[in-house]
Amino acid sequence: MDAQTPNGEPSNNSSWYSNSILSSSYPITLKFIEVSYRVKLENSNEFRTTSLRKMFAGGPTSSSDVENQTVRINQERTILSGITGMVSPGQILAVLGPSGSGKSTLLNALAGRLHHGHDLTGSILANNKKLTKSTRRRIGFVTQDDVLYPHLTVRETLIFCSLLRLPASLTRNEKISTADSVIRELGLAKCKDTIIGNSFIRGISGGERKRVSIAHEMLINPSLLILDEPTSGLDSTAAFRLMTTLGSLAEKGKTIVTSVHQPSSRVYQSFDSVVVLSEGRCIYFGKGNEAMNYFESVGFCPSFPMNPADFLLDLANGTPVIFVS
Numbered sequence: 001m002d003a004q005t006p007n008g009e010p011s012n013n014s015s016w017y018s019n020s021i022l023s024s025s026y027p028i029t030l031k032f033i034e035v036s037y038r039v040k041l042e043n044s045n046e047f048r049t050t051s052l053r054k055m056f057a058g059g060p061t062s063s064s065d066v067e068n069q070t071v072r073i074n075q076e077r078t079i080l081s082g083i084t085g086m087v088s089p090g091q092i093l094a095v096l097g098p099s100g101s102g103k104s105t106l107l108n109a110l111a112g113r114l115h116h117g118h119d120l121t122g123s124i125l126a127n128n129k130k131l132t133k134s135t136r137r138r139i140g141f142v143t144q145d146d147v148l149y150p151h152l153t154v155r156e157t158l159i160f161c162s163l164l165r166l167p168a169s170l171t172r173n174e175k176i177s178t179a180d181s182v183i184r185e186l187g188l189a190k191c192k193d194t195i196i197g198n199s200f201i202r203g204i205s206g207g208e209r210k211r212v213s214i215a216h217e218m219l220i221n222p223s224l225l226i227l228d229e230p231t232s233g234l235d236s237t238a239a240f241r242l243m244t245t246l247g248s249l250a251e252k253g254k255t256i257v258t259s260v261h262q263p264s265s266r267v268y269q270s271f272d273s274v275v276v277l278s279e280g281r282c283i284y285f286g287k288g289n290e291a292m293n294y295f296e297s298v299g300f301c302p303s304f305p306m307n308p309a310d311f312l313l314d315l316a317n318g319t320p321v322i323f324v325s
C-alpha cells in the first residue's frame with residue numbers, strides 16, 4: 001500500500017506513514033443499497049450420489065431421472081436479498097443474525113470480495129463512489145478463521161507481516177516501530193514475546209489471538225475494518241474488551257463493520273447501528289439503541305426484560321418467545 005497524505009496524495013515521507021498508522025488518513029463512508037447475491041447450485045455431487053445409490057439399489061437410471069437432475073442443476077439460491085444500510089467513520093455497524101442468515105456473505109460483498117455482475121447486484125459505495133482497486137486496498141478484512149504461524153511470537157508475527165506488507169519507501173526500522181505501535185494499540189504488549197501456539201502447542205489465549213488477527217490488518221492502516229465474528233469463542237468479558245478496542249479504533253476515524261453471533265447486552269451497547277438478517281433478508285437496519293422501540297411500535301415486544309441482541313435473534317429465527325402487544 002502506498003503511503004498517503006491526509007488529502008489522499010501519495011507521500012514519500014515515510015515517517016509521516018509510521019506516525020499516522022493508527023489514525024485514518026482517508027475516512028470512508030460505506031453505503032450499500034439493495035445488495036442481493038445469488039448462487040447457482042452445483043449438484044454434480046448430488047447427481048453422482050444419486051447414481052451411486054441407484055447402482056447399489058440395482059435399478060438403471062431412467063431418462064426422466066436425468067431430466068429431474070438437469071432441472072436441479074439449473075437451480076439458484078438467493079443468499080442475500082435487497083440489503084440496504086450505511087456506516088460512517090467513527091461508527092461500528094454490527095451485522096446480526098442466526099447461523100446461515102448471510103452475515104459472512106454480506107461482509108464479503110461489502111469488502112469487494114465477491115464478484116460483481118451476474119450473482120451480486122445492487123450498489124456498494126465508498127464515499128459515494130464504486131469500490132475501486134485503490135479503495136479496496138484501504139479495507140482490512142479479519143476472517144473468522146485466523147491463519148497464524150504457531151511457532152512465531154506475537155511480535156515476530158507482526159514484524160514479519162509488517163516487513164512484507166508495508167511500502168518499500170519505509171525503512172526496516174520504521175516497519176518494526178509500526179509493528180510495535182500496533183502491538184501497544186491492540187493491548188498485546190503483555191504477550192508480545194509469547195508464541196502464537198495452536199491446539200498442540202500452548203500459546204496465547206483465544207482473545208489475544210483475535211487481537212493479533214486484527215493487528216495484522218491494522219498494519220496497513222485500513223480506513224474500513226471489516227471483521228467476521230471477532231468475538232466467537234471468547235467469554236463475555238474478553239468479547240467486551242475486544243469491542244472496547246474496536247470502539248477506540250473507531251474513535252480514531254476508522255469505519256468498523258463486524259458480524260457478531262451472540263453479543264451480550266454490554267457488547268450490544270457498543271454498536272452504533274445494526275443490520276439484522278433473517279434468511280438473507282434484512283429485518284432491521286438502524287441505530288442499535290432504537291431497535292427495541294421500533295419493534296415495540298410494530299407490535300413486537302419481549303414478554304420479560306431481555307438482552308436486545310437475544311430478542312433480535314429470536315425475531316430473526318422466528319422463535320415464539322415474543323408476543324404481539
Ligand SMILES: Nc1ncnc2c1ncn2[C@@H]1O[C@H](COP(=O)(O)OP(=O)(O)OP(=O)(O)O)[C@@H](O)[C@H]1O
Nearest residue numbers: 039077079097098099100101102103104105106261
Ligand atoms: N457459494 C455458495 N454456494 C452455496 N451456498 C452458499 C454459498 N455461500 C454461502 N452459501 C449459503 O448461504 C447461507 C449463508 O451463508 P453465510 O456463511 O453467509 O452465513 P452466516 O450467517 O455467516 O453463518 P455463520 O454464522 O454460521 O457463519 C448458508 O446457508 C450457506 O450455506
